[in-house]
Amino acid sequence: MDVRIQQSVVANLSNRPAPVEVGPFVIGMDPTTASPHINYATPHPGAVITAADVTALVAAFRAADRKPRLEYVISCAPGLEALLVAAGFIVEARHTYLVCVPGALTTPPTLDHLKLYEPGTDAERAALIGAQNEAFGGDPVASSADVARLRRQQEAGGVIVMAITDDGTCAGGGGAAPPTGAVSEVAGIAVRGPYRRRGLAGAITAEITRRLFTTGTEITWLEASSEDSWRIYERVGYRPTGERLYIGLG
Structure with missing residues (x-):
């Protein structure tokens, strides 16, 4: 693996x-x-x-x-x-990565007043990136380069999912790299502050993973940034599998 x-x-x-x-x-x-x-x-x-x-x-x-x-x-x-x-070089972090395979995925209940779908316009891509940036403590305004990068990811076969409220607000989202060798990394799972603790992160993760599996992907993997996210990913079927190193030179 x-x-x-x-x-x-x-x-x-x-x-x-x-x-x-x-x-x-x-x-x-x-x-x-x-x-x-x-x-x-x-x-x-x-x-x-x-x-x-x-x-x-x-x-x-x-x-x-x-x-x-x-x-x-x-x-x-x-x-x-x-x-x-x-x-x-100085070690920045050691992270355990988690893996999900078809048959292990658990789909959480449908969430009221929230719709999950793939952005199809640059305005929607910008809204998703802004929500991700806000959730991670960054600039909520998406740059044109960020939008173009997300569009290229989709065009290459990557999966992007955003969560929209009834009034059209982007509550969060995430994505996955284009599968290679039937393997894809899920990343950028983010939920804006007012929409947390509702199961949205798990729903987004599960939907991205489901879409990957329907196109023939055999293995999806991701990393958890905290104990809370670790539990979220395990609830939808991800299991700890190996270790990765992050290391850089000033």
């Missing part, structure tokens, strides 16, 4: 607008943003990695004026962390 998840990360980064291959690594470059949460690297699973490879990776990031940063499944590159730390 770890290898399939890591392969999906490699594929996702390779589908960025300007990916860069550096030896055993791929950097998912996106010229429209400097965010280190979008522009990061990951190793090909099972690749032999040396200190010289890490040096070349850092140089590639510097040449692109981006922060050197990686996210990867730890078991797929067991000696990499030591090489990165020796090069000055």
Whole structure:
């Protein structure tokens, strides 16, 4: 399972607008943003990695004026962390990822006064991004680059779901990367403050996952940012499976 998840990360980064291959690594470059949460690297699973490879990776990031940063499944590159730390990288976090497969998904009850559907216009995409940004403590105004990025994700086969109230307000939403190798990452599950504690996060997660399974996806995975979200994901069928590392260089 770890290898399939890591392969999906490699594929996702390779589908960025300007990916860069550096030896055993791929950097998912996106010229429209400097965010280190979008522009990061990951190793090909099972690749032999040396200190010289890490040096070349850092140089590639510097040449692109981006922060050197990686996210990867730890078991797929067991000696990499030591090489990165020796090069000055600092561990940001270790997260357990959770997996759901067809047959394990549990669909929660339908929510009153809330509709789940996929945005079809840029105005709807902007409303969803604004709700996500607000939920995560960011700028509630979506940039045109953010909207274009979400549109490209949909056009490439990704799944996006937003929750709309009876009066047309976007209460939250989330999405999933285009499946590769029948694997897709679910991410960005967000609910605005006034709509929390109603089961909406679980409903959004389940709907995204359901849509993926109906198109032939075999494995969906995600990460939980807190104990509350962990419980939400477990209630709809996700189970802890492996460990991922987040590590960066200042």
